[in-house]
Amino acid sequence: MVANYLPEGVHITLHSENGFTGLAEAAEKGQENVDVINSGGGYVTYLPFGNFFGSEESFSIIRGGHVDATVLGAMEVDEHGNLANWIVPGKMVAGMGGAMDLVVGAKKVIIAMLHTQKGAHKILKECTLPYTALKVVDMIITEMGVMEITDKGIMLTELHPDYTLEDIKAATGCELIISPDLKPMEEE
Incomplete structure (x- = not known):
């Protein structure tokens, strides 16, 4: 998904935990290659320097600290930077997947998620899951804004123009620190 939103001229190497580097945009309908999928099972494309390998090598890259940043979804994040993204008690799940490895192996962890789920807070004082x-x-990006985890709590650094400070505060289950340099969220 991240590859679809990279601006022109940005050159980074994307890694897919299921075993390749050089990940590019989602495949266009009718152009799917059944042998090229991302870790979420979506059809994707790859760059000319793309490299395919097995799970052992993939997780050696992740666990070895060779990933500068990871972007993951979450069920909950709290003001201490704690993450809950793998199980809802009482629900059947296949397992944690690579999230645990990614969050301890990557140098920076960015959470991209909806701000609330069916009206319930997902950004909390303490995770319940x-x-x-x-x-x-390190960072949370939602449809409402961009937040950074600090030693003092969650700091709102960017606010989407469609929302007010009151909107985002009401949708957040903990106190937000408002950055003195708060700016409008850029849409790309």
């Missing part, structure tokens, strides 16, 4: 990892989240 089982943790994936503790104190690992």
Whole structure:
């Protein structure tokens, strides 16, 4: 998904945890290659320097600290940077997947998620769901804004123009620190 939103001229190497580097945009309808999927099962494309390998090599890259940043979804994040993104008690799940490895192996953890789920807060004072990892989240990006995890809590650094400070505060289950340099969220 991230590859679809990179601006022109930005050159980074994207890694897919299921075993390749050089990940590019989602495949266009009718152009799908059944052998090229991302870790979420979506059809994608790859760059000319793309490299395919097995799970052992993929997780060696992740666990070895060779990933500068990871972008993940979450069920909950709290003001301490704790992450819950793998299980809802009482629901059947296949397992944690690579999230635990990614959040401890990457140098920066960015959470991209909806701000609320069916009206319920997802950004909280304390997570209520089982943790994936503790104190690992650096940044949260939602449809409402961009927030950074600091030693003092969650700091709102960008606010989407469609929302007010009151809107985002009401949709957040903990106190937000408002950056003195708060700016409008850029749409790309």
